[in-house]
Amino acid sequence: MTTREQIIEAADLLFYHQGYAHTSFSHIADAVKISRGNFYYHFKTKDAILDAVITSRLVFTKGLLKQWEDASTTPTERILSFVHILITNQDKIIRYGCPVGTLNAELAKIDHPFQPAANKLFMLFRTWLKKQFIQLGCNEKADDYALHLLARSQGVASLANSFKDKKFIAREIDFMGEWLKQCCEKEALN
Amino acid sequence: MTTREQIIEAADLLFYHQGYAHTSFSHIADAVKISRGNFYYHFKTKDAILDAVITSRLVFTKGLLKQWEDASTTPTERILSFVHILITNQDKIIRYGCPVGTLNAELAKIDHPFQPAANKLFMLFRTWLKKQFIQLGCNEKADDYALHLLARSQGVASLANSFKDKKFIAREIDFMGEWLKQCCEKEALN
DNA sequence: GTCTATACGCCGATAGAC
DNA sequence: GTCTATCGGCGTATAGAC
Numbered sequence: 293m294t295t296r297e298q299i300i301e302a303a304d305l306l307f308y309h310q311g312y313a314h315t316s317f318s319h320i321a322d323a324v325k326i327s328r329g330n331f332y333y334h335f336k337t338k339d340a341i342l343d344a345v346i347t348s349r350l351v352f353t354k355g356l357l358k359q360w361e362d363a364s365t366t367p368t369e370r371i372l373s374f375v376h377i378l379i380t381n382q383d384k385i386i387r388y389g390c391p392v393g394t395l396n397a398e399l400a401k402i403d404h405p406f407q408p409a410a411n412k413l414f415m416l417f418r419t420w421l422k423k424q425f426i427q428l429g430c431n432e433k434a435d436d437y438a439l440h441l442l443a444r445s446q447g448v449a450s451l452a453n454s455f456k457d458k459k460f461i462a463r464e465i466d467f468m469g470e471w472l473k474q475c476c477e478k479e480a481l482n
Numbered sequence: 483m484t485t486r487e488q489i490i491e492a493a494d495l496l497f498y499h500q501g502y503a504h505t506s507f508s509h510i511a512d513a514v515k516i517s518r519g520n521f522y523y524h525f526k527t528k529d530a531i532l533d534a535v536i537t538s539r540l541v542f543t544k545g546l547l548k549q550w551e552d553a554s555t556t557p558t559e560r561i562l563s564f565v566h567i568l569i570t571n572q573d574k575i576i577r578y579g580c581p582v583g584t585l586n587a588e589l590a591k592i593d594h595p596f597q598p599a600a601n602k603l604f605m606l607f608r609t610w611l612k613k614q615f616i617q618l619g620c621n622e623k624a625d626d627y628a629l630h631l632l633a634r635s636q637g638v639a640s641l642a643n644s645f646k647d648k649k650f651i652a653r654e655i656d657f658m659g660e661w662l663k664q665c666c667e668k669e670a671l672n
Numbered sequence: 673g674t675c676t677a678t679a680c681g682c683c684g685a686t687a688g689a690c
Numbered sequence: 691g692t693c694t695a696t697c698g699g700c701g702t703a704t705a706g707a708c
Contacts, residue, residue, distance in 0.1 A: 311588065326693090329692075520674045
């Protein structure tokens with residue numbers, strides 16, 4: 293792995309764990325075990341690292357969605373794959389929150405020029421979920437439902453992070469499963 | 483209003499608008515129009531201001547809940563009062579997110595000793611909502627429903643902040659109203 | 673209570689040797 | 691490509707005059 297890739301990986305993790313504002317060049321340089329001076333050979337500004345981290349996360353997320361796409365045959369199963377990241381990543385979520393949500397919130401708060409770029413991460417999930425709901429037959433409401441499920445997941449991540457409660461996550465996943473079932477039944481009537 | 487109170491008010495606003503980490507003594511001193519030196523007469527450390535701000539928000543929130551309690555006669559109406567802050571404060575939420583959620587997220591991320599104190603704000607809403615659901619007749623599920631509604635609100639605030647979308651907020655409020663109606667009907671059957 | 677002056681460290685960023 | 695040395699600015703925090 294090149295030094296540049298190592299920097300992006302370390303910055304990605306530190307931005308998630310400590311937040312963007314709180315992470316300094318020294319933190320990243322220490323993590324990669326290079327000097328601060330060398331650091332500037334690879335990235336001129338802090339924003340340049342953020343840009344690279346967001347791009348890297350976008351690539352990773354596209355791969356993840358593709359993987360869910362290939363692993364399941366029905367849209368319901370695919371939507372449940374999305375919901376289940378709350379379980380898979382529950383320890384990290386309880387400790388650091390949702391990586392997408394917390395980055396967006398932080399950048400929005402300081403009015404950072406890259407907030408729209410970070411929002412593309414949400415957009416990936418939104419359009420992917422919308423596609424699944426269209427396949428379920430909810431044509432006009434597909435985008436509304438996609439945003440709804442995204443919001444529910446964000447809310448669960450946010451409260452799980454504040455209350456440090458795993459049982460709450462499990463309960464909410466059940467609620468989301470019931471809601472999804474209701475959606476399917478409603479569509480079956482039409 | 484005393485200088486101390488002015489400082490707390492200015493810090494409260496700045497912590498909400500810019501975040502805790504990003505707000506410096508200079509920012510607050512400028513807002514109150516006092517010198518940095520004078521500042522330290524009132525608060526020795528930055529954490530001391532945070533402590534005062536959290537206490538102030540707790541007092542304000544208790545007053546708000548009491549107000550909702552007095553203004554409505556049915557638990558359903560009271561719960562809807564809670565839901566409607568998303569509309570009342572929608573401009574601020576779109577710009578800065580939820581003041582409770584974003585503070586909790588920020589403090590959790592830097593592992594700040596006052597994160598549990600900030601979580602008391604969520605706890606106020608949780609126990610108040612639980613009380614309303616008990617009055618609705620959902621005894622065993624009251625706390626689950628309280629956390630559920632809190633999570634839904636957090637999710638809406640989070641995505642509204644990222645996508646800057648008012649129509650989304652209105653739609654989700656409708657969904658929450660439907661959900662609440664379903665809760666009532668379910669209890670009426672028992 | 674309020675001010676100015678000041679200490680000291682960490683920040684992002686640059687210059688230049690190897 | 692990697693390093694050390696260094697800059698100017700801002701951060702928290704203190705001392706002491708008024």
